[in-house]
Amino acid sequence: xxxxxxxxxxxxxxxxxxxxxxxxxxxxxxxxxxxxxxxxxxxxxxxxxxxxxxxxxxxxxxxxxxxxxxxxxxxxxxxxxxxxxxxxxxxxxxxxxxxxxxxxxxxxxxxxxxxxxxxxxxxxxxxxxxxxxxxxxxxxxxxxxxxxxxxxxxxxxxxxxxxxxxxxxxxxxxxxxxxxxxxxxxxxxxxxxxxxxxxxxxxxxxxxxxxxxx
Amino acid sequence: xxxxxxxxxxxxxxxxxxxxxxxxxxxxxxxxxxxxxxxxxxxxxxxxxxxxxxxxxxxxxxxxxxxxxxxxxxxxxxxxxxxxxxxxxxxxxxxxxxxxxxxxxxxxxxxxxxxxxxxxxxxxxxxxxxxxxxxxxxxxxxxxxxxxxxxxxxxxxxxxxxxxxxxxxxxxxxxxxxxxxxxxxxxxxxxxxxxxxxxxxxxxxxxxxxxxxx
Numbered sequence: 001x002x003x004x005x006x007x008x009x010x011x012x013x014x015x016x017x018x019x020x021x022x023x024x025x026x027x028x029x030x031x032x033x034x035x036x037x038x039x040x041x042x043x044x045x046x047x048x049x050x051x052x053x054x055x056x057x058x059x060x061x062x063x064x065x066x067x068x069x070x071x072x073x074x075x076x077x078x079x080x081x082x083x084x085x086x087x088x089x090x091x092x093x094x095x096x097x098x099x100x101x102x103x104x105x106x107x108x109x110x111x112x113x114x115x116x117x118x119x120x121x122x123x124x125x126x127x128x129x130x131x132x133x134x135x136x137x138x139x140x141x142x143x144x145x146x147x148x149x150x151x152x153x154x155x156x157x158x159x160x161x162x163x164x165x166x167x168x169x170x171x172x173x174x175x176x177x178x179x180x181x182x183x184x185x186x187x188x189x190x191x192x193x194x195x196x197x198x199x200x201x202x203x204x205x206x207x208x209x210x211x212x213x214x
Numbered sequence: 215x216x217x218x219x220x221x222x223x224x225x226x227x228x229x230x231x232x233x234x235x236x237x238x239x240x241x242x243x244x245x246x247x248x249x250x251x252x253x254x255x256x257x258x259x260x261x262x263x264x265x266x267x268x269x270x271x272x273x274x275x276x277x278x279x280x281x282x283x284x285x286x287x288x289x290x291x292x293x294x295x296x297x298x299x300x301x302x303x304x305x306x307x308x309x310x311x312x313x314x315x316x317x318x319x320x321x322x323x324x325x326x327x328x329x330x331x332x333x334x335x336x337x338x339x340x341x342x343x344x345x346x347x348x349x350x351x352x353x354x355x356x357x358x359x360x361x362x363x364x365x366x367x368x369x370x371x372x373x374x375x376x377x378x379x380x381x382x383x384x385x386x387x388x389x390x391x392x393x394x395x396x397x398x399x400x401x402x403x404x405x406x407x408x409x410x411x412x413x414x415x416x417x418x419x420x421x422x423x424x425x426x427x428x
Contacts, residue, residue, distance in 0.1 A: 014234070016387055017309070017360070022231045051265050095231070098323075099331050107362045108387055109312075117313050119333040146231070148321045173230055173322055 003041045003211065004087035005029050006080070008048030010073045012100035014119065015109045024095035025177045026050035028144075028200050030060060032091060035204035036211070037063045044087065046070055046079050048094060073097055073124040084131055084139075089211050091142045092128040093169075095176070100124050129163040140214045141165040142207075148173055153184060160186055166214055167191075169207065185210065217255045217425065218301035219243050220294070222262030224287045226314035228333065229323045238309035239391040240264035242358075244274060245418035246305060251277045253422060258301065260284055260293050262308060287311055287338040298345055298353075303425050305356045306342040307383075309390070314338050343377040354428045355379040356421075362387055367398060374400055380428055381405075383421065399424065 007029020011019040026047055033045040044066040047057075061067055068083075070076040073096050084090060099121035109117065132141040143165045145156045149172040156170035167187040175181050181203050185193040195206050221243020225233040240261055247259040258280045261271075275281055282297075284290040287310050298304060313335035323331065346355040357379040359370045363386040370384035384398040395417050399407040409420050 017236045017238075017390055018234060018311075019236070020228070020232060020234055022233070024231075052268075054266075097232075102330075108360070115337060116316075117335040119335055121331040121333055123329060146322070176231055 001041050001089060001212070002044070002087040003036050003089045003091065004044050004046070004080075004083050005033050005036070005091045006046045006048075006076065006094035006096075007032075008050040009095050010048055010076060010097045010124075011071050012073060012097045012124070013104045014101045015105035016107050018109070020097060020100065020121075021049070022095050022097065023176050024048070024050070026055045027177075027179065028181070028204070029091075029093040030055040030057070031200045031204035032093065032207060033060055033065045034063060035201070035208045037065050039208060041208070042066075044068065044083055046076060046083070046094070048076070073100065073127065077125055077127055077130075080127060080131055084134070088138060089140045089142065089214070090128075090131055090135075091144075091207075091211070092131070093144050095144075095146065096127055097124050126163065128165060132164045132166075140167075140211070142211070142214075143168045145170040146173055146176060147171075153186075156184060156186055160188060164188075167210070187214070215255045215303060215426070216258070216301040217250050217303045217305065218258050218260070218294075218297050219247050219250070219305045220260045220262075220290065220308035220310075221246075222264040223309050224262055224290060224311045224338075225285050226287065226311045226338070227318045228315045229319035230321050232323070234311060234314065234335075235263070236309050236311065237390050238262070238264070240269050241391075241393065242395070242414050242418070243305075243307040244269045244271070245414045246307065246421060247274055247279045248277060249415070249418035249422045250425070251279050255422070256280075258282065258297055260290060260297070260308070262290070287314065287341065291339055291341055291344075294341060294345055298348070302352060303354045303356065303428070304342075304345055304349075305358075305421075305425070306345070307358050309358075309360065310341055311338050340377065342379060346378045346380075354381075354425070356425070356428075357382045359384040360387060360390060361385075367400075370398060370400055374402060378402075381424070401428070 008026035009022045009024040102120045147155045160168045170184040182197040222240035223236045223238040316334045361369045374382045381401040396411040
């Protein structure tokens, strides 16, 4: 199969130097790209601004994974539009910002004495929903949901339905940046599995198997 | 001399996963720590969240530089309060955020359909001014100013006076993240020098000499 994986955070510019981002490390996506390449899938990884040393990027290209980098949700949107039609499965592990500044200042916003700043944020395009909407019958979309432990399952089910994806991996907030995960796997056909607490590497292998069964 | 150097961006939290940051790479501070340690100064580097691989941190600790990491401007404030009194010179190369969210949400801000978000930002503590205010007669403070090329000198002079520092290194915005620099050096005693376009490594050696003359 040809698997398209996204990972890491986005950076949404406020001005020429400032941006809004999040604590996603990209580790889950890199582990998944490794696992999928190891069992013979063709893998494209779209990766945001992460610490290259921490996630082991050189290994990844050695393993034959095609790597493309993005910075903002708008960059990622462009890459998805280019790559999605040539793949069978999309796994959206990227922590795409929900909000971005409505107005991006050229140059640098200057600070007056005791100044405050009201930043108007608007929604970013819902990329996973957009990709699910244009998918062909032979394509599958898997989303990730990072939510507070309370109501994790209800929120994930809501996301699964609203975004019309084939499956969702739900995690509690504490997982972000961590090396291990305790995921909940929900599919549109009603499957519900709790593989338990495990390393992201072990979960990557588990998830690769699931992708084939979707 | 005992030299305290700060470098890299700060991350100012919005909620448990989101933050505001900037494109500072920390390269200038690392180059300066290297240059100062090489000529025998005792160096402490307070470094923000930067790509460790890109800035060469292992070399730094081998060179005998004492390294402490920060994330938010509030973390950096704590570290400065601990270290400043034990040093002779402070070089504030860190790109400390000017603004931070007035309210930090526990957990994750949730997104409604078509939602927007008004983020109220307030000023961060002016750390370089605060350190200049408590300095002893044997201590010197050097600030950095990153400004748009137009009015660079006027803005830098204004900053030099308002923050009551001993000297300032002014750069145009384009320098951020780059490997070279075209700095303007201004001191409280009226010195004005333009050492020219050079690598950050070469400027680090130039600046180390200047610190001794302050």
